[in-house]
Amino acid sequence: MDIDKQKIIQAGKIASQVKAYARTMVKKGMPLLEIAEKIEAKIFESGGKPAFPVNLSIDNIAAHYTPSHDDTALAHGLLKVDIGVHIDGWVADTAFSLDLENNDENKKLIKSSEEALENALSLIKSRIEVNEKNKVNDDNKVGSSINSSSSGRASDFAGAGNVLDKRGREEGGNDLIGLDEIGKTIQETIESHGFNPVANLSGHSIGHYDLHAGVTIPNTDNKSSLKLKEGLYAIEPFATTGNGKVHDGKPSNIYYLLNEKNPRSQIAREVLEFIAKEYKSLPFCSRWIVKKLGSRSLFGLRDIESNGNLHHFAQLVETQSTKVSQSEQTILVEKDKITVTTV
Template sequence: MRRNLETWRTVGRIARDILNVGTKLVKPGAKIFEICEKIENITRDMGYNPAFPVNIGINSVAAHYTAVPYDPSRIPNVALVKLDIGVLSADGAIADTAITIPINVNKKLKLLVEATRCALEKAIDAIKDGIRVGEIGSIIWKTAHSEGFGVLEDLGGHTLSEWKLHGGITIPNVPRRFTPKLRAGMIVAIEPFLVASSEDSHTKLNMAQI
């Protein structure tokens, strides 16, 4: 698979920088719509485009919510806030990155955030040519349960390809058999979704905001 990996690395670094700026905007009382608008404007000012509308999930909203125009919703005083952004270059390279921001939450939820970060790091460390995506799911699942948490079984990561946010291969957060192998040159987004319960779970409402 031939692609200019340095272009993808550059987009990844840009996305990281934008995410860091966006994280500072997530404060109690801040309007969700304004946060999304500012991040998307920053992305364009840097010479890139949003790969998808900025997603902000609060507490039980796991993924795929973005503010509608003039949404009056604000960041609560106590919350787990997931900020999820995408960056698209002029030649189709995409970065997809997210962070969960704890705001005045209790110790258990802080541990949930740390366990999620740990699962992400272990999964990234395990990636190599030929690894099956089900093995990555097993690493995430075992890490979550070793810390007393479960996972969302119906959400996960994915490969990325030129102009396509979802490149065709899903990376689960649970063990799976007979799954595709990752190969050198592939671009992947690892997305652990941990839940505060020790039991695995599924999303309750399948709705995406575009």
Template sequence: MTEDPVTEEKQPQTIPLDDDNDVDDSDEEGAPETAAADGEVKKKKKKKKPKKKKKVEQGDPPRTGLSKVYPDGKYPVGEIKEYKNDNAWRTTSEEKRYLEKLAMEDPNLTYENIRRGAEVHRLVRNHARKFIHPGMTMTDIANGIEDTVRALVEENGLEAGIGFPTGLSRNNCAAHYTPNANDSIVLKKEDVLKVDIGVHVRGRILDSAFTLTFEPTYDNLLEAVKAATNTGIQEAGIDARLGEVAGAIQETMESYEVEVEGTVYPVKAIENLSGHSIELYKIHGNKSVLLVKNDDQTKMEEGEYFAIETFGSTGRGRVVESGDVSHYAKRYDASQASMRSQTAKSLLRTITKNFGSLPFCRRYLDRVGESKYLYALNHLVAQGIVQDYPPLCDAPGSMTAQFEHTILLRPTVKEVVSRGEDY
């Protein structure tokens, strides 16, 4: 999920299960005999063979909860990248290795919770790439993705679930669109579709996104944005200055161009979108990674984790709010002292119970049984208790693309926790 404007498929995982039918019977007929001291002939018992194990395979579509696939609670580690230059010493530092050990033993399981979300994301997006096709409604696409997330993460209130509404922004719309109820938009072959998926486990949010096209016109746009995201990942690290990371992203992004029907368009980094740090139950932390060079001297720090996301455009390279709102989130710092509407108070209780400070959308309110809530929701927005996030769009006729990964700044190495074989 983006900040506000200035804001070969993996093989199924398997685990062994007991199979009580595959035990070697030591007393069965035909076992070797031996003579006892008293002259009786007794059968010599064989040692029992270890029980054979059955394998549980992830289905298609994937629906097996990951706790069944990884019963030990240890989830796949992401791509490991050593720190650059002045921080290269961290990889072999005994002090930093000790801090890493402490982090691994964290009773809050910070790393494992994020990795669990990452494995859910990989499975969901691999499934999404297979089932999304032109002719589908945006609602069917969103439901297909979100049903899979809920099953794999084993949704359980605020313990585990969807991190934010699934972004399905198309074409010049770069971010913050998900279908509301009765949305009738149908995906077209010529569309450029951003798929932004969030998964959370105990408030640790995994944020990762990719872009789909169904014909080759905008392949170069996708390549530019993917390369820019990878540049951002490469430059990010402990003590990296946010403005310098942004400059490297912009340089990579704007080295590409796209030809459309004989006209060449430079790819522009969208100047008022950004990546961001992530905090507990808070998708947008206090640090932003802009996509154009700037003078921000703020440093990334050990133990933080970031969504490195980049957006490229064939348009003006700047987004504005446009269209019906679908995304909302309860504000951390909101005061409820002046709120008098009882319906708004009731809706706020529902939001707090089901979403806390996690972003939500109107479909999620429908799903938990709320109805006729739009007046109350708008009242909460007007009172500054809930923040609305309208769709963010570049110029009509332009195309935008997005790629994004979540990275952990561990004491010894940088972990691209959401990395997969696809991107």
């Protein structure tokens, strides 16, 4: 599928602006519900739509906490703010962590994930852009050699062409970057600060109306033989004071649509029709459904979940109940450059 670069860049710009707004708006003691609603309202005001419910995950909850419509929890501790924006299904995904306790360990943990992200982006940029520049220089040298040749034999040109073809396949472009190299950089950076990367959380490829499009960008050196290809990706280091693992916790009230199999009740059919039209395959939350369709819609939501129409995400919790920090940017990888869309 061809990408819409203009909409990708536009979504990233909005996400960056909303992230800057959230950094200054969020304060200790604010209701998480108020924070989520303000961030999501800002996305709409800026010309985008939320690509998923704002995640506001505290301390040992690594991801997938969004407040319900009647949530009373308050912001505190080490708060991770994960924001998604889309323009017609083209997504920007970005996250940051806040220390709301003026705690030295929190600050160090946040710095480790931020630095891991910076180093991963620097690695990708250097390998793509420097190698593409070297490839162009090498191609120019081959071309000069051909032009200066006096033999004029067809085999000289054919041979040079084969050299260029081989170089393009084996040396040029993004195939040079192993996903394991990105993971190794993230892992080594976090460990250099005395913490552990969360091994079973990762970055991911992004497709059209598809937040997790199948490719995993590891946060550890997983020895993968896969290479980074052109496309849209979220680079997303998580660091922890624990052993580097998360497990499923409580239900998150975040869902995505699996199918449109017809449920029995009328309210369930109405809710399903609304979800399919409004969110397609992107994640949504019960809070949004209540806001649009009223509290009665919760009965319909439960019906379509039991009917097998929905995937219900669990909160992701650090296995030793220790703190987790998160930092994330979205990148557009092209043949000869990368663009960080969410800065």
